Amino acid sequence: MITLYGMGSPNVVKVFIALEELGLPYTVAPVDVFTGKQFDADFLKLNPNAKVPVIVDSEGPGGSYTCFESGAILLYLADKTGTLLPSDKAAKFDAIQWLMTQMSTVGPMFGQFVHFLRFAPAGNDYSKSRYYTQTWRVCEVIEQRLGATEYLAGAEYSMADIATYPWMRAIPAILGAETMARLPNISRWVKQIDERPAVKKALAEVDAVRARTTAFDKAEAVTLDKVFGRGQFAAV
Template identity: 50%
Template sequence: MIDLYSWPTPNGHKVHIMLEETGIPYRVIPVDIGKGEQFAESFLKINPNHRIPALVDPDGPGGDFALFESGAMLIYLAEKVDSPLLPKDPATRYRALQWLMFQMGGVGPMFGQYNHFAAYAPEKIPYAITRYRNEVRRLHRVLEKRLSESGYLAGADYSIADIATFPWIRNPDRRGIDLNDYPAVKRWHDAIAARPAVARGVEVLSQNQRSGPPTKEWRENMFGTKQFQPR
């Protein structure tokens, strides 16, 4: 059984969904990032980058196998069970990997920066907010173009590229986005949200979802000097 160290964030939800889709047995070990549990020595042995998610597979290569970075984890889990979520056809496979990297290098970082500057930064910097808002909208336009041509990101079938991207498209109001302005993205989003495994995946650790204004402790652990201390 895989031990999954996670928290209810978009990156955590990617792996929750993947495990539910594949049926791989797993146990969730919560890592409360608002309380700084990602900095614990026990977790740093698994992920020296102190980010969730991370996993340990007792039946991995060479026995206990630790892995971090959600994109790498999606590939690993697909290959572990020979899942069609990572296509075999070379052209479709590389399209899936292409769109996975698009999410990892574009959607996640840019959406995250917008959320930070628009919602959490102690000083509202118009230049930063405008820059990342424009990038969020541009990335939605890229997705709209692709999904106007294709049922899913890699082609006709659902893949790890869709699993990686979907959690970042959820809750569009947090980024000032109306999905009705992107009808192909909305069609895609709604089709994925209707999948039973996806519904189960986004419920994992949902009872731990933060509500209310962020506390001083939460801000310090998420954005403060603890992030930058040598470890």
């Protein structure tokens, strides 16, 4: 049995989708990030980096196995089941390249843009402009790729798509409703993934865990300072 530690953020959504696609039995252990539960000693034993998602697989290599970092979790699950990464070696590494692009660029650029948009004090125009530009640039890279291939790795739906979809489906909310009209290939691909039964089921599970955890706009100021490493928590 797999236990998924998380809440409703895009990095956790990836793991919900992968587990549903693979039909693996799992239970959810909500981690209330916006009340600071990721800093509890018990959670730090699972991930010393104090971030969700984490999975604990009671039937892992050598017994119970703990895995953190969403990209590592997706690779772990692909390895465990022998699915959602192409078996052809070139296609497999194409999938891994796009998965790494999500981990290194899509997630961090969107994440920083959302941070400066929602949480920064007024007067951070440089940061907003930098992360808007980088976010838009990586959308164009994904747009171009999906103009050339059906899925990110090529012909096959893979962990690369699962990793990237949670941010791409949020483009209208983050970059503006009109933006999708400028990204027809991403729109086509998001709609295709929206229709997958496992994705619908995963998103229902995400709604359920959101209902059990605190939304960012209900967080106390001191917790936000700790999560974002600012105020009394800033390194000096």
